[in-house]
Amino acid sequence: MQEPPSRDKHPDTKPHRSLFERLTALISPEPENRAELLEILHDAHGHGLIDADALSMIEGVFQVSDLSARDIMVPRAQMETIDISEPIDQWLPQVLRSGHSRFPVIDGDRDRVVGILLAKDLLRYFGDESFVVRDMLRTAVFIPESKRLNVLLRDFRANRNHIAIVADEYGGVAGLLTIEDVLEQIVGDIEDEYDFDEDEDNILPARPAEHGPRWRVKALTSIEQFNDMLGLHFSDAEVDTVGGLLVTHIGHVPHKGEVFEMEGVRFEVVRADARKVHVLLVDKLPPRPSEADPR
Template sequence: MDGNTTGQILLLIFLLSCSAFFSASETALMSISKIRLRHMAENNIKGARTVEKLVNNSNQLLSGILIGNNIVNIGASALATKLAMDFFGAAGVGIATAIMTVLVLVFGEITPKSLAANNSENISFKVSGLITFVIKLLGPVIFIFNKLTNLIIRLIIGRQDNEKPLITEEELKTMVDVSHEEGIIELNEKEMIENVFEFNSLKTKDIMTKRQDIVAININTTYEEIKNVFAKEQYSRIPVYKDDIDNIIGMLYVKDLFHYEGETPFKIEDYMREVFYTYENNSITKLFSSMQKNKITMAVVLNEYAGTEGILTTEDLVEEIIGDIVDELDEHTYYIEQISDKKYLVNGELRIEKLNKYLGTNLQSKYVTTIGGYITEKFGRFPEKGELIEVDNMKFTVKESGRNKIESLFIEIQ
């Protein structure tokens, strides 16, 4: 074997190595996480911005890699054919084709791409500098090929929208599920994130306290009567109405009553605050923003005829994300206690939507928000202790009942 042949074999090995380099670069750079890359770039990790710049211009990156890879593969095939013909004559063409097919597949494609798929981040950082150089070197060629490719694509499928989001909502939800499955985030964190996604689609009517459950006071109510209402209900503020509940004219805060010294006749108008109104079909995202901006903690929800449909507090809004908030003034805990495999004990004031979420049921009502109210609605009257009713595949048994409401009940899923 003369020196010329040795040089050609070394050149062939070099070209195959270049093929492996381009294949590994393609897989690594096209599969690296853009979100993690953005995080590293913002934290000034060395080389991250170079990789991010390459990845953000994916058309140029892919064209540069493919052009480079094809150049070295064609060069390697031509050189291998020449070497084979020098040794085997005309039969060398077939031999070279067979050998190069195996070599390119094993060493130029499968092996480097498999390695890159499992080490995309590490390899991307190592190859980014050289790939950047190749793209600059092949700049004019890449430009021509990209223009030609874009023209063909437009002729076949029309103009494309290149402005795609970094990640879609569905992909983000999947990431949350996978993160929980792998132990990265806790169940309560997963639920809060899922609640954030649902938050944007909810309307005011979905989470408000409905009209029939509102505790309100008449403008003519006496000071002593008001104190008794606050003491009984344990609320920090209560709506004030004139004539009927459809005409709520103010909000009375319990702390404002401390300013009354009893020296003059009590007038509720002197202590109540302005009402914040919203409508039942308003987005709670926009409502939350408005309530924060105006430092409002309670809103009156109106229907299309400007009648009172319900009330809603900032606590209701926050609970949609983090779950129920129970403070030292709460008289009841709106619990769900599992008694057996398919039997539960629940508080009558538990919201229907919370029960649905916990049990995976689909109970719905246009008129009430609590499970106690829902069962009362189904009976058509206030049920007594021990009475039961079946709804769909569920059996409800009243455990305790007070005056005009169900305190607690058993739920059995059949």
């Protein structure tokens, strides 16, 4: 007599799911795209399954794959550079004052980056009479403005590099990026004893937009400064900051990637967590036909 088939003879057979499990899968299917996955994660946070910091970092990982170098780079005008054509005594105080660990080195022109100088290599200057700055330079890495941050982060790790020079389409220097800048998109601001929250850094030009310049704005920027810089007229009667203005307008803390329009201004959330907004991209929209001059 033939024996009935035994489950033990088929170890690869999937375990039988209970009726409850099948009903649960039918009612709550697996996420089919990123938006559905993020919605599930936000629900998990709402039920206390993951904390705000974990949710923020997960969102940051998704955001890194959507952003490019031009979105977060330090603009050319804000770069701290060393001009190798000048005597070392002229730029050494700048190095000591800034506290940075790496400096792009130029040769008379910001578009002529000849290398990267590590601040620790300057220690040899004080004990070596034959010190030559050019011999201390590390090779500068150049990347296009369009390079995705997730690819750049992988390159940083693979090459043990910490800084890259961002080049524009004409081969000129557009800005710079560090590995810290990329990691901050995931874990939030990484502050050290040399970081300063100066007003002039609250609003920086990011890149041209469809209807004019686009600005990278810290959410803690005062509405007064925001109005002055962009020629706007938002009220600060109820809130003091741009982030507070946005949250008040939409009625909730926005997620990364959300876009809103308010009084002819477009706001895109670049960095935020479950508790507050950190950084925005802002550009002014053209007047609607009804608002335009009828003449």
